[in-house]
Amino acid sequence: FDIDKTNGRIVTNGSLDREKVSVFTLTITAYDGAVIEKRRSTNATVIITLLDVNDNTPYFAEYPAHYIVPENTRIGETAAIIDVRDPDAGENGALNFTMLSCDLCGYFILNSTTGAFITNKSLELENSTTLLPYTNFTFNIHVADRGTPQPRAITGIVILTVIPTNEYAPVFTRTNLSLTLAENTKVGHLVVKVLATDRDIDRHGIVDYYIESGNFRKTFSIAKTNGEIILMQPLDYETYSSYKLVITAQNGQDYKKATKMTVHITVTDIPD
Ligand SMILES: [Ca+2]
Ligand SMILES: [Ca+2]
Ligand SMILES: [Ca+2]
Ligand SMILES: [Ca+2]
Structure with missing residues (x-):
């Protein structure tokens, strides 16, 4: 920030980014016009808080988004949580997850607010006629923030791989x-x-x-x-x-x- 020496107006000097620094505490000193030895002064603290704008698009923390799901994950349990991030505040950073397409649909339900895949069908490899070890489930996912005036969104591929686990003793x-x-x-x-x-x-x-x-x-x-x-x-x-x-x-x-x-x-x- 800069300050106008004569009228005290504080102006920006450079670009602001709430996601980097959101609050500035400035100490402002005002002097009278006397010669240096005689002049008197007073201080004021100015706190500037930046309001958020929706300037970040959601992004995948890792891409391709690939998660391992043990076959003994039970129905109703979380199999994976899609790691999508949006550093904006409030609704600007709150996410909505939508499944655009899936193969082998029905095994998982996507929670639209948390991005969690919830197991919806048994993944037991021993009891399945469709699933093989290391079967890949591929999903096309749309993730949008709830920002205003315009939400920002991304689409991407999420892969869940079902891995065998050792459930039975000989x-x-x-x-x-x-x-x-x-x-x-x-x-x-x-x-x-x-x-x-x-x-x-x-x-x-x-x-x-x-x-x-x-x-x-x-x-x-x-x-x-x-x-x-x-x-x-x-x-x-x-x-x-x-x-x-x-x-x-x-x-x-x-x-x-x-x-x-x-x-x-x-x-x-x-x-x-
Ligand atoms: Ca955002
Ligand atoms: Ca922002
Ligand atoms: Ca097994
Ligand atoms: Ca065994």
Whole structure:
């Protein structure tokens, strides 16, 4: 701002932008006309508050606007909130969201004031005949502010991608298995193959097998990927005549989903 020295009129000197600085506090000093040593003065504070004008068009914070939606997002839950910004104040910055077009319509409802996509249909990949992992939902969205005299608006593409989640634990076809092995069984012999299935599709349905306990002297091994239990050490009825192997089937990157089963192995005596 500038001030006219003689009549005190404050004028603008440069452009104003309420979105950068909205309030100015000026201290104005008025002097009388006496010589410098004798002159007297007084101060006044002038506060200038800028009124908003609708000079900003809404914009996407990130574009393309792409959001990840886990398949276990429930009906009625928020799947994503479109991040559109408008720095203007009040109605000039308040937004209205409209869906102009959609593919696979009906899975989400767009809240017109918050820009939230609300899940409207189950996204469960295991139970769906239409949805595949990483299915993209593409929407054409119109966002307008409520500014006066003229609203400002933008249109853009919003993509929601449904990603698989690990909801199910593996399930063994049998939780208990008993079998006998002759003491002279050869090392390398396939003892048994255990099986667990997992309802999840995608990588969350891939099962890894481990022997959790009971594997005295590492007598047995299990193939991590297919559950084949192999004899690794010669058996000896006299030192160890039965084994209780606890087998774990698990999956998920962090192995959050796991199930156990037990394999009882009885060694039968062959006279040495
Ligand atoms: Ca605006
Ligand atoms: Ca403004
Ligand atoms: Ca699983
Ligand atoms: Ca799943």
